[in-house]
Structures are given as C-alpha cells and as structure tokens.
Amino acid sequence: MHMEFSYLDFYSIISLIFFSTSFVKNFDQKKENIFFNDDYEHYPNTWDEMFKNDGKVRRSYKFLEKFLNNSSFDSIKEKQDFSDQFFMNQGITFTVYDNDQGVERIFPFDILPRIIRPNEWDTIEKGIVQRVKALNLFLKDIYNEQYILKDQIFPSRLLLTNPYFLTQMKGLKTPLDVYTHVSGVDLIRNNDGKFYVLEDNLRTPSGVCYMLENREVSRKLFPSIFPKQNVSSVSSYPQVLYNQLSSLVNKTKPTIVLLTPGSFNSAYYEHTTLARLMGVELVEGKDLVVDDNFVFMKTATGLQKVDVIYKRIDDEFLDPLVFNNQSYLGIAGIMNVYRSGNVVLANAPGAGIADDKASYVYVPEMIKYYLNEKPILDNITTYQLGKPDELDYVLKNINKMVIKKTDGSGGYGMLMGSNSTDEEIDNYIKQIKKNPTNFIAQPTLNLSTTPCIIDETLSPRCVDLRPFAIFGGEGIKVCPGGLSRVALKKGSLVVNSSQGGGSKDTWVLEKNQNVK
Amino acid sequence: MLSRVANNLFWMDRYMERSFGLLNLINTNYNSALETGDYSSWIHILNKYLNISKNFTTPDNYDDTISIIDYILFDDTNPNTLLNIISYSRENARNVQEHISRDIWLSTNKYYLYISKKANRSKFKKSNPIKFLDELKEFNLIYLSSAYVSQERGSAYCFMNLGKYLERTIFSIDILNFKILELSENNQSLVESLFLKNLIFLMGGYQLYVKTYKSIFNIENIIEMIIINEFFPRSVKYNLNRITQNIIELDQYNQIIGENELVYNAKKLQNTLTYTTINSIKEIGLNSFLFELKNDLNNLSQLINQRYFSQL
Numbered sequence: 001m002h003m004e005f006s007y008l009d010f011y012s013i014i015s016l017i018f019f020s021t022s023f024v025k026n027f028d029q030k031k032e033n034i035f036f037n038d039d040y041e042h043y044p045n046t047w048d049e050m051f052k053n054d055g056k057v058r059r060s061y062k063f064l065e066k067f068l069n070n071s072s073f074d075s076i077k078e079k080q081d082f083s084d085q086f087f088m089n090q091g092i093t094f095t096v097y098d099n100d101q102g103v104e105r106i107f108p109f110d111i112l113p114r115i116i117r118p119n120e121w122d123t124i125e126k127g128i129v130q131r132v133k134a135l136n137l138f139l140k141d142i143y144n145e146q147y148i149l150k151d152q153i154f155p156s157r158l159l160l161t162n163p164y165f166l167t168q169m170k171g172l173k174t175p176l177d178v179y180t181h182v183s184g185v186d187l188i189r190n191n192d193g194k195f196y197v198l199e200d201n202l203r204t205p206s207g208v209c210y211m212l213e214n215r216e217v218s219r220k221l222f223p224s225i226f227p228k229q230n231v232s233s234v235s236s237y238p239q240v241l242y243n244q245l246s247s248l249v250n251k252t253k254p255t256i257v258l259l260t261p262g263s264f265n266s267a268y269y270e271h272t273t274l275a276r277l278m279g280v281e282l283v284e285g286k287d288l289v290v291d292d293n294f295v296f297m298k299t300a301t302g303l304q305k306v307d308v309i310y311k312r313i314d315d316e317f318l319d320p321l322v323f324n325n326q327s328y329l330g331i332a333g334i335m336n337v338y339r340s341g342n343v344v345l346a347n348a349p350g351a352g353i354a355d356d357k358a359s360y361v362y363v364p365e366m367i368k369y370y371l372n373e374k375p376i377l378d379n380i381t382t383y384q385l386g387k388p389d390e391l392d393y394v395l396k397n398i399n400k401m402v403i404k405k406t407d408g409s410g411g412y413g414m415l416m417g418s419n420s421t422d423e424e425i426d427n428y429i430k431q432i433k434k435n436p437t438n439f440i441a442q443p444t445l446n447l448s449t450t451p452c453i454i455d456e457t458l459s460p461r462c463v464d465l466r467p468f469a470i471f472g473g474e475g476i477k478v479c480p481g482g483l484s485r486v487a488l489k490k491g492s493l494v495v496n497s498s499q500g501g502g503s504k505d506t507w508v509l510e511k512n513q514n515v516k
Numbered sequence: 517m518l519s520r521v522a523n524n525l526f527w528m529d530r531y532m533e534r535s536f537g538l539l540n541l542i543n544t545n546y547n548s549a550l551e552t553g554d555y556s557s558w559i560h561i562l563n564k565y566l567n568i569s570k571n572f573t574t575p576d577n578y579d580d581t582i583s584i585i586d587y588i589l590f591d592d593t594n595p596n597t598l599l600n601i602i603s604y605s606r607e608n609a610r611n612v613q614e615h616i617s618r619d620i621w622l623s624t625n626k627y628y629l630y631i632s633k634k635a636n637r638s639k640f641k642k643s644n645p646i647k648f649l650d651e652l653k654e655f656n657l658i659y660l661s662s663a664y665v666s667q668e669r670g671s672a673y674c675f676m677n678l679g680k681y682l683e684r685t686i687f688s689i690d691i692l693n694f695k696i697l698e699l700s701e702n703n704q705s706l707v708e709s710l711f712l713k714n715l716i717f718l719m720g721g722y723q724l725y726v727k728t729y730k731s732i733f734n735i736e737n738i739i740e741m742i743i744i745n746e747f748f749p750r751s752v753k754y755n756l757n758r759i760t761q762n763i764i765e766l767d768q769y770n771q772i773i774g775e776n777e778l779v780y781n782a783k784k785l786q787n788t789l790t791y792t793t794i795n796s797i798k799e800i801g802l803n804s805f806l807f808e809l810k811n812d813l814n815n816l817s818q819l820i821n822q823r824y825f826s827q828l
Contacts (some may be wrong), residue, residue, distance in 0.1 A: 081580060088629060089622055089625060090622070090625070090627045091621065091628070104629075143689075242537075263607070263610060268610075272610070272613040273613075275613075275614040276614035280614075281517075281521075284520070287518050288519070289521055299517055299519060299521070300518070300519050300522040300770070300825070301772070301824075302519075
C-alpha cells in the first residue's frame, strides 16, 4: 500500500491534502479539443478513473471522450445549468444559513458520469454481499450466543465500551434473522486500481435518492449516448426495498411506513422520495402511537396498525422510555412492541455496533469466522493503538498516518500527521498514551480521481463510491450503481454536501456489451 | 392517510388560494388607485390583510404605491406577505410529497423559488408592476390546473379542495365586508359605479356580471352575485356547494356510512344559501348576514378539524 499525501476520514468525510507543487502535467500530446489539452493535472501516483498514466483514455470512457470532442463549452454549460435547475426545481436542496437568512443550495452535480466496468462491478457486488452477510451474522451472534467473543475473535472489551451495543437487543431474534436491512458500503479505489472498503454504514445510510435523481438527470442530459452504453438500471431500488421489507412479515399487504425525524433533517428529501416511490406513508414520531403493545399511525379516520417501520432516525431517539428520554422524535414504548415481535424495525436497533470503526478492523476476521471465506474487498490497513507493537509503529511513522478516536465521528478529534505541527502531534500523543485502545490509525491513501468540469476545463477530483445493499427475504440485493461523491475543491477537501462536496452519476456497465 | 398529512394538504391549498386572492387584491387596487388618484385605499389593505397599521405614512403618490406593493409581496418579517404565504404553502407541500402529484410539487416549488429569489425583487422594482403581478398569477394558475389535471381523485384531493374552497369563501365574504365598508366611508368622493366595477374585477367576475346584469353597476346586484350566484366560481354559494360535495366524497372514500354532524352542518348551510335571496339579505342587513355566515363557516371549519385532524 502506498502512503501518499491524501487522507480519508472514516465517517463519510474524505479529506485530502495536496501539495500544489506536486501536480504534474501528464499529457504528452496537446490535443486540439478544449477539454483535452495538457492542462489536466494528473495527481501523481494516483489512479484516474478516465485517463491512464500516459494520458490515454481508458476504453470504458471512450464514448465520453468522443462526446466531449464534439461538444462546445456552451453546450456543456447549458447541460450543467439544466442539471442545476433540475435539482433546484425538484427541491433536492439543503439549507445553508447566512446572516440568519436560509438559502437553499443544491448538492453540486458534475454532469460527466463515473464509469464502472462489468468485471469491476462483479467484484464490488460479490464483495458487498459477502461483507453484509458476515456483518449480519456478527450482529445475530453478538446479540445472542456470542460465539465470536467466546472464540476470542472479537474482543469483549469493545462491546463493553461501545455505545452502539444495545443491551435491549440481547436475546432478540429478528424476522428472517436480518439486522442490516439497508447498507451503504463506502469504497475507495487506491492507486493499485483496486477497490477498498473505507467504512460500512449500517444504521441509517443516506444518499440513495441522489443515486436515483442523478440517473434521472443523466438520462435527460445524454439522450443520444445513454441508451447505447448499456448502463445498469437503478430505478427498481424503491420496489426492491419495498419487496424486501414486505418479506419480513407474513402478510399479503403489510402496512409499511418510513419514519423520518422531520422536515428539518438534511436527508428529508430522500425520505420523501423513498416514501413516494415505494408508495408508503412518511411518518414522524408524533404520527405513531403505541397501544396494547402494537404500533398505530394516526390517520384522518382513526388508528391504523403498522407492520414494518423503515426507520431513518438514530437509535438514540427511537424510544424515549428506553434511550434518550429527551427525544421528541421517537415513539414511547416502541422497543417493547419490537421485542414482542409486533412490529419490524429496519434496520434493527443496535446495528451500529457492526459499523463502528473499532469493529471495522475485525470485519475481515468476521468474514473468515462466519463464512470461512477470504474477503473479496479488502479493508484499508488499520492499526489498533491498543496493541503495543502497532502503537510503536504508528508513533514512528506518525507523519504518514491519520489517527482517529474509535468513538469519534464526522472528522472530529483526529490527527492528520502530514498536516499537523509538532506541537499538535505532541499533544495528540499525550492523549493517545492516556488510553491507546481508544485510537486507531490508518496510513494516508491516494484516492482515485475523476475528471470534473471545473472552471471550464477538465480537472481531476477525488472520488469515492457508496453502493447500497438491501437484505430481506430475497437475500442480499446490491443496486448496480451507487453514489459517487467528489471533492470539488483543491487542497484539503471533503465530499459531504455542507463542505464543498458534490456528486456524479455512477454508470455500471452491463456485461457483454459493446462499447460504442 | 395520516391526520398530519390531511392537515398539510388542507393548508397547502388554503395558502395557495390566499396568495391568489392577495394578488387579485393588489392588482385591482393598483388599477383603482390609478383611475381615481386616491392612494389611501392601500392603508385599508395594509390594515386588513397585512395586519399592520404603522410604518407606512398615508400614501399619496405612485412611488408610495410601489413601496407598498413591494412590501406586500416580499417582506419576510410579516407572515401575511405573498413571500411568506407561498413559503407556507410550499412547506406544507414538502411534507406531503408522497400524496401529491409531481406537477403540483414542481409548480409550488417553482413559485417559491421565483418569489424568494432576490433578483426578482429587483426585477419588480424595475418593471411594470402589472406585468410582474401577472407573472406571479400565472404560477397560481399553473398550480390550479396542475391540481385539476394531475392529482388523483381521493381523500388527498378532497382535503385540498376543502382548504381551497373554504379559503375562497372566506375571502369573498371578507372582501364584500371590507369593500362595502370602504364604500360607505368614501361614497362622497368616489364615482360609485367605478368603485363597484373594480370590486367585481377584483373578484374575477366582470364578464359574468355584465352578461347577467348588463352594465348596471349597483350594490344589490354585486351582493347577489358574490353571495348567491351559483355559476360564479367565487360566490359563497358556489363554494359552499363544493365544500359540501367534498365532505360527502371524503366519507365515501373512507367508507363512512350514515350522516354525521359535519355533513349535517354542511348541508344545512348549503340549504340556507339555496333559500337566500337579495331581499332576505336586505331584511337581515348585509353586515348581520355576513356575520352569521362567517360564524357558520367557522363552525364548519372546526368540525372538519375535529373529524379529520384531531389525531394530531
């Protein structure tokens, strides 16, 4: 594994430090087209999704090269404007506040698609199915027999100290033994061209509506080239989700609802979209009530029993009688109903223990333990500072490391060795030495780049990929696509919407297709 | 359907209808002030519809008119301005996207984006106000037609209609009350027929009025048309018929059998209007009649609340 100057945060934030002096110009031949000139600043020692190191375009992107060769700036600008307006009109926005004035912004969308070849997708799909299966078995085990603890594969101390481990789930069998109904697995491509797992999202993974809407706008933007590329469809995601949720109860027409924290949640648009496309009610906690150990929704004509709740609120806020007693978002008494088997919750409460960053380190061993298989998708090398030899190695190489607290998230409480002062490093080391088991470290990585249209030219930007898997009665279904998030700014960059990130449509090409 | 959703649908349409009424009011008053040169009528509008009595000195010229319209359209601190009314309608729509057609959502969202865009406020100040108001009115018309052609028929549509027709009825009663009051204050200085003509323009019933009563603008004819003409889509009678129809349809969609207090009261009010004539209104007195009517409507509104939104 190469240790370069980019950094990945574990919790959906990718932050990259680029040294401006290290950009190299990689094109040998100056091309006449405005988009294909020698200004493309290929990042050193980095995999680019479209261009090889010699500057030639990869085969799967040839159609895009042809398209750009035949396009003027004005026509591309027109398409970009169209997509911006599309997202704005649809209300696919989030609100930022400036001097107490709420201004609606869209999550920036780069019109050029990111391409995944069939063989690449084959590996990703199999790898995700394998990983989700193992994580689900882990959850079933950890809340019941706990064989993995007894066999000392997973350390007991990680359970005791982990807030995501819910004792209320102990001894509870979930319908079809499924805990991880919806998963979003964050992948990055390293400079060896292979995909690696950055993190697992098993609680309330979001972003799927961007996947759906990005495709919607792509179809409008590229009517002449989209149909020829045999791009796998993502449009059936809501139906698959509905079917998988339905399969969890033995009822012909179950009442399924989507539980949202409300319209102020940043993912609210996604909640409304999914509810609309699945044809289910979008409910808030105040719309539900527990009576006689069942959950009911308050309809205009009385109470109606609810069978399945696809919850998009954090466990902490689910039931004020059991978890956070200050929560107004949840439903008092719902955990009792759940434990009685009178309602299904997806994802299962307590799934967070499996996507915690301390648990992440053990996923390859879970795969081996539960499935007796070798991981198809590898983890990023991760050092546990509770282990003296690994702590020693990390401290000696701290300038090439990113160190994080195991209970941290959102990019807070971490140290980027390459970008910190000696004083910051010394202070952080003091924290580590107080309780090394609370820290992990990862070498800085090179994220792959993808060309984006920035300032009227093609420019590389780092990209990750979040595919979505749905687990239910029909097994684990991975939607052939996902959300490709790009860091749109140079320098220290993040991909999340509030901090300058954007997205691209992800085209997974189908097998046996002829690239035209 | 969730109680909360039913309530959101009801208010989505109420606010949208309110915005339409407000635009008509601005438009008519603008024209009326230009014709008469009397700009003081804006004060009544600010008092009655924007709930403010200060901040504006008595307008006496065209520039004051533009400032007042700018305030009515764009002020973000007053809950009764067009910007805020559309924002409330849109927020209600945002909460019920799985129950409304895409076309309704898009028309509401585009309206909100247009009215909240700062550049459009500048555009208003530079352009002909009537042209700008017409542009805004087009958003209302697109909303109304989107709802009519794209919204599935069912409970959601009924709740939207209840909101719309209830708001429209109240607007008609209020405008009648308000304008007749204004007339009694200004009858010495105004040419009565011009005033009444503007009133019927405001209600969007000029063509029907001329067809029905030819060009004889008198107060009795106008009251008759606004209250008991069953072909005028802004008359109290027409809208009460629609309210009753939607209340009955809601029961049918929800398979509720038998009469109930809400249906009973709606039909009772409908019958009252059926047997009301201009002479009976004159006997009671317009103010008393409108007062009673508004009370009955409030009662009906409370019954709708109790029946469908009480789970909130």
